[in-house]
Amino acid sequence: MTTTLYTSDHEWxxxxxxxxxxxxxxxxxSQLGDVVFVELPKIGRTLKKAEAAAVVESVKAASDVYAPIxxxxxxxxxxxxxxxxxxxSDAQGKAWFFKIKIADKSELGGLMDExxxxxxxx
Amino acid sequence: MPARDDKDSLxxxxxxxxxxxxxxxxxxxxxxxxxxxxxxGVLKEHLHTRSxxxxxxxxxxxxxxxxxKSGKVEDAAxxxxxxxxxxxxxxxxxRQRYAQFTNADGGILDDLMVANFGxxxxxxxxxxxxxxxxxxxxxxLSDDCIIDSLADRALIALQGPKAETALAKLCAAAPAMxxxxxxxxxxxxxxxxxxxxxxxxxxxxxISVPAGDAERLAKTLLENPDVMPxxxxxxxxxxxxxxxxxxxxxxxxxxxxxxxALEWSVQKSRRTGGARAGGFPGAEKILAHFDNGASRRxxxxxxxxxxxxxxxxxxxxxxxxxxxxxxxxSGGFGPSLNAPVAMGYVPASLSALDTKLFAEVRGQFLxxxxxxxxxxxxxxxx
Numbered sequence: 001m002t003t004t005l006y007t008s009d010h011e012w013x014x015x016x017x018x019x020x021x022x023x024x025x026x027x028x029x030s031q032l033g034d035v036v037f038v039e040l041p042k043i044g045r046t047l048k049k050a051e052a053a054a055v056v057e058s059v060k061a062a063s064d065v066y067a068p069i070x071x072x073x074x075x076x077x078x079x080x081x082x083x084x085x086x087x088x089s090d091a092q093g094k095a096w097f098f099k100i101k102i103a104d105k106s107e108l109g110g111l112m113d114e115x116x117x118x119x120x121x122x
Numbered sequence: 123m124p125a126r127d128d129k130d131s132l133x134x135x136x137x138x139x140x141x142x143x144x145x146x147x148x149x150x151x152x153x154x155x156x157x158x159x160x161x162x163g164v165l166k167e168h169l170h171t172r173s174x175x176x177x178x179x180x181x182x183x184x185x186x187x188x189x190x191k192s193g194k195v196e197d198a199a200x201x202x203x204x205x206x207x208x209x210x211x212x213x214x215x216x217r218q219r220y221a222q223f224t225n226a227d228g229g230i231l232d233d234l235m236v237a238n239f240g241x242x243x244x245x246x247x248x249x250x251x252x253x254x255x256x257x258x259x260x261x262x263l264s265d266d267c268i269i270d271s272l273a274d275r276a277l278i279a280l281q282g283p284k285a286e287t288a289l290a291k292l293c294a295a296a297p298a299m300x301x302x303x304x305x306x307x308x309x310x311x312x313x314x315x316x317x318x319x320x321x322x323x324x325x326x327x328x329i330s331v332p333a334g335d336a337e338r339l340a341k342t343l344l345e346n347p348d349v350m351p352x353x354x355x356x357x358x359x360x361x362x363x364x365x366x367x368x369x370x371x372x373x374x375x376x377x378x379x380x381x382x383a384l385e386w387s388v389q390k391s392r393r394t395g396g397a398r399a400g401g402f403p404g405a406e407k408i409l410a411h412f413d414n415g416a417s418r419r420x421x422x423x424x425x426x427x428x429x430x431x432x433x434x435x436x437x438x439x440x441x442x443x444x445x446x447x448x449x450x451x452s453g454g455f456g457p458s459l460n461a462p463v464a465m466g467y468v469p470a471s472l473s474a475l476d477t478k479l480f481a482e483v484r485g486q487f488l489x490x491x492x493x494x495x496x497x498x499x500x501x502x503x504x
Binding site: 033034037039055058059060061062081084 | 158159163164165166168355356358359428429430432454455457462484
């Protein structure tokens with residue numbers, strides 16, 4: 001059973017057990033425009049909530065992606081190195097950024113469900 | 123003048139309503155509310171301009187007529203030579219030349235285009251500098267010239283390999299024009315000034331049109347399926363690939379034309395030993411840079427990886443860091459090259475092609491190579 005949660009910084013988290021898959025939302029990619037480069041965190045890195053974890057670059061500008069929760073990076077999406085445009089075509093599917101081992105489940109309490117996120121971007 | 127972010131104080135070009143109706147994403151730029159992109163996005167707009175044709179609203183730029191009080195255009199040309207290191211006298215009627223206003227320290231106040239329209243000179247200057255440029259012209263040339271600010275005109279650029287056929291339908295004179303030809307021509311029956319020039323590295327035209335007719339002309343051009351509206355985002359990536367300077371970034375009051383690698387734009391007649399050598403602001407320093415070389419130079423930079431190196435990134439000679447040797451002044455992703463491109467200033471000793479350098483990006487030192495510009499071969503019709 002997967003639960004999807006959202007941050008006010010336009011990231012999504014698919015929660016499965018104690019692992020969260022993290023990416024940026026379709027709304028975020030539409031605001032960024034054509035993505036040409038994604039820098040992902042190193043596997044094994046311990047992320048603290050709210051620290052810069054990844055960078056997504058469009059033709060025009062670079063934007064930080066912040067760690068939505070704390071935890072160790074388990075896996076990163078190598079497909080984004082070869083095809084950054086996946087972020088534009090499938091932001092909430094194939095273009096996931098990294099998987100993180102959830103360090104503190106209480107941090108999930110501060111995130112939004114889909115209805116709340118829709119209201120946030122309306 | 124710095125761009126103001128207060129939406130209410132932003133000026134609008136005569137094409138503002140058209141931008142909004144085309145879905146343009148409007149952003150503040152040089153005091154104007156301008157489209158940074160349309161729904162197609164920067165990448166598609168950029169590639170469309172290189173393969174078909176793009177239409178750009180550059181009405182925020184300043185258009186100025188310099189009318190000689192004597193009635194002789196040579197007198198306006200001689201007067202303007204007091205402010206720029208270019209040979210203006212030699213610009214033949216119907217021709218245009220790239221120039222810079224310099225200051226007493228040899229720095230660049232603005233870069234501009236100067237055209238000879240037979241009985242007067244026609245200048246196009248940068249939006250952010252136009253008030254200062256006009257004041258500068260009035261303060262220095264008023265004895266010889268009437269400085270006529272053409273604020274009631276819009277400026278539309280049509281760029282790309284299909285620009286000629288698109289414009290030929292509306293302007294019979296267009297196909298015969300060569301790169302940097304410029305003059306009054308009728309376009310769609312309107313009294314326009316047309317030059318075969320631009321800011322993309324592509325063949326193309328810039329069309330000055332009365333403000334009240336601008337929307338009709340833009341819409342007529344956009345009816346052609348080859349022509350797509352292009353925002354400031356792609357304008358920047360196109361000019362960067364073409365190796366062209368952006369004022370306030372790659373050139374400014376602290377860079378001389380020699381440091382900026384713009385020697386080609388200063389004719390021999392204004393250099394040491396020339397018929398009208400010197401006689402422009404900062405001549406002593408600029409001519410010394412010509413004669414003895416400058417200690418730093420603007421160069422093109424290519425990266426090995428796909429991470430863009432952007433404006434402000436510090437440059438190093440060594441992967442271990444140490445003291446920075448220079449700085450990136452423009453950088454981003456080049457859609458036609460499908461790779462990052464940048465330009466910046468480095469010491470003359472490190473400016474040779476293929477010199478290996480490093481740029482600091484987010485704490486890492488990324489390898490770069492000094493590379494020839496333009497990065498994308500230009501297609502001007504000479």
